[in-house]
Amino acid sequence: MTKIKICGLRTREDILAVNQAKPDYCGFIIEVPKSRRSVNREQVKELTAGLCREVIPVGVFVNAPANLPVQLLKEGVIAVAQLHGQEDEAYIAGIRERTEKPVIKAFSVRSAADIERALASSADYILLDQGDGGTGKCFDWSFIPEIERPFFLAGGLGKDNLEQAVRSVHPWAVDLSSSLEINGKKDGDRIQEAVSIVRRIS
Numbered sequence: 661m662t663k664i665k666i667c668g669l670r671t672r673e674d675i676l677a678v679n680q681a682k683p684d685y686c687g688f689i690i691e692v693p694k695s696r697r698s699v700n701r702e703q704v705k706e707l708t709a710g711l712c713r714e715v716i717p718v719g720v721f722v723n724a725p726a727n728l729p730v731q732l733l734k735e736g737v738i739a740v741a742q743l744h745g746q747e748d749e750a751y752i753a754g755i756r757e758r759t760e761k762p763v764i765k766a767f768s769v770r771s772a773a774d775i776e777r778a779l780a781s782s783a784d785y786i787l788l789d790q791g792d793g794g795t796g797k798c799f800d801w802s803f804i805p806e807i808e809r810p811f812f813l814a815g816g817l818g819k820d821n822l823e824q825a826v827r828s829v830h831p832w833a834v835d836l837s838s839s840l841e842i843n844g845k846k847d848g849d850r851i852q853e854a855v856s857i858v859r860r861i862s
């Protein structure tokens with residue numbers, strides 16, 4: 661069954677919405693000043709405290725000092741670290757050794773070579789995305805070959821292309837953010853609709 665991650669949660673209303681819709685994962689953009697979805701470590705602690713147990717909390721980081729994801733993983737505030745910057749193999753290895761928790765490494769796809777680079781990653785999961793993350797835009801899925809390892813597909817996914825993405829690209833998980841927002845805020849009905857689409861077709 662294809663898994664679904666809802667990313668960029670910021671408020672208690674967002675938590676109530678995912679508790680109801682029950683995606684497999686939810687994501688928090690943590691201390692990324694350039695993102696309007698950024699939350700600080702205290703906020704993410706408060707938010708995840710209200711999260712139901714079935715939904716796995718993922719911390720999304722961009723070139724953060726490694727102590728930030730390590731501390732939050734060790735405290736159990738997040739269960740998975742998603743690295744969305746230029747973190748290298750040594751950084752990934754360090755987090756895994758220090759925490760024994762899973763790591764998702766995101767790659768921006770502009771060519772088939774970017775996919776090759778992603779496939780060589782030692783991370784537990786790779787995430788194929790457009791641009792810097794949270795852009796609401798798709799990349800060209802025709803770059804994606806048959807992939808044996810589990811991967812997240814992200815970038816511009818929404819109700820109009822979710823079914824096509826699952827059926828044609830066969831990702832292990834889909835990751836959505838922008839299309840689930842109205843005026844910059846997550847919308848509970850859109851979250852529910854996206855989860856229902858994925859549950860129905862997988």
Ligand SMILES: O=C(O)c1ccccc1NCC(=O)[C@H](O)[C@H](O)COP(=O)(O)O
Pocket residue numbers: 666667668687689692695696697720722744789792793794795796797814815816817835836837838839
């Ligand atoms: O969402 C952000 O603002 C963001 C900022 C910096 C790094 C990553 C970010 N988002 C990561 C995600 O996992 C998004 O869900 C993913 O890129 C898909 O986004 P969208 O195209 O908006 O559905």
